Amino acid sequence: MADAVIDLKHLVKKFGKQTVLEDVNLTVMKKQIVGLIGPSGAGKSTVIKTALGMEVADGGSATVFGQVMPKRKLLARIGYMAQTDALYDSLSGRENLKFFAEMKGIKKTELGESIDHVSSVVDLQDDLDKRVSGYSGGMMRRLSLAIALLGNPELLVLDEPTVGIDPALRRQIWQELDAIRDEGRSILITTHVMDEAELTDKVALLLGGKVIAFDEPVALKTQYRVDSIENVFLKAEGEFK
């Protein structure tokens, strides 16, 4: 597939004797938001880490932008937000953004503009010069998301981005994600919030180390003959056991 941004084929990942991923197939196309849902411990983060090249697959292949991961240079084109906030407490929001922008290799001339843009997306402009140690949990989450958005990456990989974020801001963030998609960029997002999964273009349901369902939310609902993704999730989990 020419337009596949992430292409995971028969991915196997073991930690010691424990097999976390048995056979994961997942494709994220250009201009697409893909949601990855599954119970905790299903291996959602492992899928992400393998796609980013932090872990190496024990079997199968992980291809990003048509190149087999792990590949360091590709990371410049990916915005990643981990489950933990991963911020430098003693630095201010702006200093955090500036540091990661430098790490991503964003040009000095574009630095200020980029920081202004991402901080307005997450509504942090007024708090940028406060130290992160004084931030609330939600503010940290927003700053963390802003860091992932830096430099307009072609691919965003977001691990539970909206935990602890107010409903109003969450809606704003989803608007931004939609806008990013409409610009032709791609997003892989894991979530626990099932009505968020409804907002994606495609939902992958990860269970027992396999993607047991991967389709548009509407199609999944018809397939399982239920009215929400939450019920799809519950039904699939019930069938699996």
Next chain:
Amino acid sequence: MRTFAIMRRVLKEMMRDKRSLALMFLAPILVLWLMSVIFTANSTTSVKIGTVGVTTSVSTNLDQVKHISVHHYVSQKKAKQALKADKIDSIIHKTGDDYSLTYANTDSSKTSATRMAFKTALTQANINQMKLQLGVAHQTIGKLQKTLPAPVQKRLQSQMPKQKKATAPQITNHYVYGDSNTGFFDKMLPILMGFFVFFFVFLISGMALLKERTSGTLSRLLATPVKRYEIVFGYMASYGILAIFQTIIIVMATIWLLGIEVVGNVLNIIVINLILALVALAFGILLSTFANSEFQMVQFIPVVIIPQIFFSGIIPMDSMASWIKDISYIIPIKYSGDAVTGIMMQGKNLSSFGLDIGVLLIFLVVLTFLNVRGLKRYRKV
């Protein structure tokens, strides 16, 4: 480029942690000052000796020895009571021609001081005895000579060596380094200086990287196209700068506050300590990967840091078993200690410590390599 950005960030973080900064700069000065006070005060121990049945000549001689005072007791029993009551530190008891010595031995330095003083006193007494006897012999010879016929007397006199007036030889002390007050502390200082640099850089850098790992910022950092060596070098640059300042402050305190003489070039000392700090940094980063919490990092202090003191050369290694000496070859502080001692006390140049610097650099290169490789655990490329 990224290396500098990481260096700037680490420095900024350190500058905002005022307490750790104060610890790094003020704690060494405080400890050095305390040690200088304690070690100079401790060099004179005064000893009280109880004597039973000892001849006056011996006991007067004992009394004349510096820091020794003598108390006479009538019986062994009385003396023992005094010893038990901690009034005296040892007993010298003479029975017939033999002496028996009893030490409280609660302080080994006092025991050896007593032993030394007693030996000196006894030798002195013997010499006096001999002098006395010699005098008697001389007189007898003189008397005998007079009874001889005159020609024989003359011949004898010409053969006799001319008797010089016996005078005690004058002893003048010259010190290549320091003065008569130079003591154990001065020998320890160059090594201690290295120890402080090593200890604080090891601990603080190890903690910093550990925090970076547990907070997830390391993963996030590695999710950018940063090269692994750029992270390690960024840390090296920032802690190198910190170590330079720390060394300058310690050296200044040493010279101005403690009044210790530095013969060599202060710059050379800074160079050595900078290399040592980088070794400590690489060491701290490496070990932090084996720790899961800050407490576990602290647990490395007794295992890794304390043994360094023992093998660093503070305690003379010459008399130790060879296998113990061999251990010291893997102790970084030993090399910096050797070099800084040479610079501080003998004013040698850096070039005389090519071997020491070389070994430190080997440590540095190997550890740095391991660190850059070790980051592969968190990102596979």
